[in-house]
Structures are given as C-alpha cells and as structure tokens.
Amino acid sequence: MAQERIIILAVIASSLISVACAVPGIATFSTPTLPSACYAFQDPGTLFAAVNPDLYNNGTACGRRYRIRCTGPANQNVPRPCRNGEVIVTIIDLCIACQPDQFDLSAEAFSRIADPNAARIRIEYNE
Structure with a gap:
C-alpha cells in the first residue's frame, strides 16, 4: 500500500513539473517544403514543426520532440480556437521568419490542437 502511494505521488509530481516548465509561445501552420533543414528529402511524417532561429540553434x-498545447487565440477571427489535448511534434526545419518561441506546425499537428481557421494561436510548449 505504501509503495502504491509513493508511485502515485511520483506520477503527480512529474505531471506538475511538466506543467510548471511549459513556455508560452505562438503557433502557426504551413504545408511542408522539402528539403527540410534537418532531414533533406526524408518524409517527415505528419506531426512535425519548424522552429524559430533561437530554438533551432544551428x-x-x-x-x-516538443509537447504543444493550445491556450487561446492570437487573433480575432476565431475567438475560441483551441481543441482539447496536446500534440507532440518532431523538429525538422528552421523557420527563419518565426519570432522567438514560435512554432510553425504541420497542418495535421495544428488541426489536432486548434481550429485551422484560426491560423495563429497561443500555445504552451515543453520538451
């Protein structure tokens, strides 16, 4: 019984640490272009992202891999863009035009967490 409580407390603590470490940012989406900066012409799959120069870090x-969750609108055209849940994406490219803490998600990744009509959303992310 004591071991079960310790395990449960450890799981809860790790969840809280994950939430506490989340960084606010912005997400957009686009269609993939090949070659990607990371993997040339390899198929990136469907859940991927390009990141700003700071996160890309040469x-x-x-x-x-980053866990991303929609937290709200970043523009006025869709006031409630978020869908429940989060998505895990793999970084495959550099987004030169992206601002600090901005991710350019694949269309599939974006649509899992938000209404694509929003085009731009507020997020929280962590590695």
Whole structure:
C-alpha cells in the first residue's frame, strides 16, 4: 500500500513539473517544403514543426520532440480556437521568419490542437 502511494505521488509530481516548465509561445501552420533543414528529402511524417532561429540553434533542435498545447487565440477571427489535448511534434526545419518561441506546425499537428481557421494561436510548449 505504501509503495502504491509513493508511485502515485511520483506520477503527480512529474505531471506538475511538466506543467510548471511549459513556455508560452505562438503557433502557426504551413504545408511542408522539402528539403527540410534537418532531414533533406526524408518524409517527415505528419506531426512535425519548424522552429524559430533561437530554438533551432544551428540545427541542435533537429529531432527534438516538443509537447504543444493550445491556450487561446492570437487573433480575432476565431475567438475560441483551441481543441482539447496536446500534440507532440518532431523538429525538422528552421523557420527563419518565426519570432522567438514560435512554432510553425504541420497542418495535421495544428488541426489536432486548434481550429485551422484560426491560423495563429497561443500555445504552451515543453520538451
């Protein structure tokens, strides 16, 4: 019984740490272009993202996975864009035009967490 409580507390604590470490940002989406900066002409699958130059960090972000959750609108055209849940994406490219803490998600990744009509949303992310 004591071990079960310890395990449950450990799971709850790790969840809280994950939430506490989330960084606010912005997400947009686009269609993939090949070659990608990380993987040239390899098929990236459907759940991927390009990141701003700071996060890309000269390619060190390639292959990293980020958990992303929609937190609200970033424009007025869709006042409630968020869908429940989160998505995990793999970094495959550099988004030169992206601002700090901005992700350019694949259309599939974006549509899992938000209404694509929003085009731009507020997010929280962590690695």
